[in-house]
Amino acid sequence: xxxxxxxxxxxxxxxxxxxxxxxxxxxxxxxxxxxxxxxxxxxxxxxxxxxxxxxxxxxxxxxxxxxxxxxxxxxxxxxxxxxxxxxxxxxxxxxxxxxxxxxxxxxxxxxxxxxxxxxxxxxxxxxxx
Amino acid sequence: xxxxxxxxxxxxxxxxxxxxxxxxxxxxxxxxxxxxxxxxxxxxxxxxxxxxxxxxxxxxxxxxxxxxxxxxxxxxxxxxxxxxxxxxxxxxxxxxxxxxxxxxxxx
Numbered sequence: 001x002x003x004x005x006x007x008x009x010x011x012x013x014x015x016x017x018x019x020x021x022x023x024x025x026x027x028x029x030x031x032x033x034x035x036x037x038x039x040x041x042x043x044x045x046x047x048x049x050x051x052x053x054x055x056x057x058x059x060x061x062x063x064x065x066x067x068x069x070x071x072x073x074x075x076x077x078x079x080x081x082x083x084x085x086x087x088x089x090x091x092x093x094x095x096x097x098x099x100x101x102x103x104x105x106x107x108x109x110x111x112x113x114x115x116x117x118x119x120x121x122x123x124x125x126x127x128x129x
Numbered sequence: 130x131x132x133x134x135x136x137x138x139x140x141x142x143x144x145x146x147x148x149x150x151x152x153x154x155x156x157x158x159x160x161x162x163x164x165x166x167x168x169x170x171x172x173x174x175x176x177x178x179x180x181x182x183x184x185x186x187x188x189x190x191x192x193x194x195x196x197x198x199x200x201x202x203x204x205x206x207x208x209x210x211x212x213x214x215x216x217x218x219x220x221x222x223x224x225x226x227x228x229x230x231x232x233x234x235x236x
Contacts, residue, residue, distance in 0.1 A: 047173070047216060047227035064224040098172055102220075105178050106161070113220060115163050115178035122172050 002026040004099050004120035012093075012127050018086040022099030022120055029075045029082055030055045035102045035114045036082040038073060041122075042095035052102065053082055054114075089127045096122045131155050131219050133228035143236045148204040150231045152217035157197045161221035164193055164202045166213045167230075173216060177202065209235060 008020035022036070029036060035054035041047050051063040051073045063071050072085040086093060098121075102114035132155035142148050152162065160180040165173035175184040177193035180200055190205040204211055212235050217228040 046229055047218070049218075049225040049227070062223060066224075105182070113161055115175065115220060116218075117175045117178070117184060119172035119174070 002101060002118050004101065004118060006097070006099055006120040006123045008097075008123055008125070010124055010126060012089050012125060013129050014090055014127055015088055018084070018089050018093065018097075018125060018127075020084045020097055020099070020123055020125075021081055022083070023079070023081045024101075025080075027101065028077075029080050030077050032056045033104050036073075036075065037100045037102050037116055038084045039098045039100055039116070039119075040095040041098070044092075045095070048095075050084070052114075056112075091127050094125065094127045096124050098122045130224055131158060131222055131226050133217055133219060133226050135215075135217060135228040135231045137231065138229065139232040139234060141234050141236050142207050144207055144209060146207045148207050148211075148233060150202045150215055150217075150233075152195075152200040152202070152228050154198045154200075154219055158219045158221035160196045161219060162193075162195065162200050163218045163220060164191075165216045165218065166211075167216065168213045176215075204233075207233075207235070 003025045005023040012018045035052045037052040038050040053061045053073045070087045075082045100116040101118040102116040105115045106113035134153045136151045162180045164177040167173045181193045192203045194201050214230045214232045216230045
């Protein structure tokens with residue numbers, strides 16, 4: 001049974017970089033059947049999908065347009081984990097951050113559709129000096 | 130971005146009631162719609178995907194329907210452990226977006 005274990009600091013200073021890691025057990029970050037996602041939740045923004053990475057003959061990464069210039073999601077096959085880096089954070093980035101596995105639940109000739117079925121427990125991140 | 134709306138919120142019901150939560154997308158999303166349940170201090174839990182497919186391990190009193198822009202989550206015979214906030218989410222187009230949530234509490 002797949003499990004996702006999140007790690008990272010709970011407090012980040014404004015203008016610095018937020019870095020979180022999600023360790024995967026019971027599955028492989030390079031599996032073609034899954035994508036690996038980051039989602040955050042705050043009272044002001046609700047649940048917000050941030051981005052994902054997945055592997056199918058090559059690595060693909062997709063980001064929410066609003067965060068594209070600040071966000072980087074990477075995978076590490078050797079450690080079987082994926083990570084999030086969010087640059088130049090501000091108090092508006094204060095949220096609970098979740099990692100989530102999404103599995104393929106549909107496909108067309110040009111596109112795969114993934115559903116987020118397994119979630120990490122979440123990391124509360126506060127941006128404050 | 131595709132906007133997701135939900136109604137009602139909040140919702141108060143009694144044990145044994147049939148509860149229906151509506152979700153509407155601002156544009157057609159075929160059946161690429163999921164429902165999640167979230168309890169305080171916990172991560173969202175998958176209930177339904179593909180608008181009507183039940184996630185493994187989820188009780189059969191939960192069901193989903195709809196396609197295009199209008200969707201429904203139904204809980205038949207509400208149980209005490211179903212008190213939670215329920216979110217719909219579209220995964221048809223980037224960015225994937227969630228509804229604002231419907232809080233279900235027990236009378």
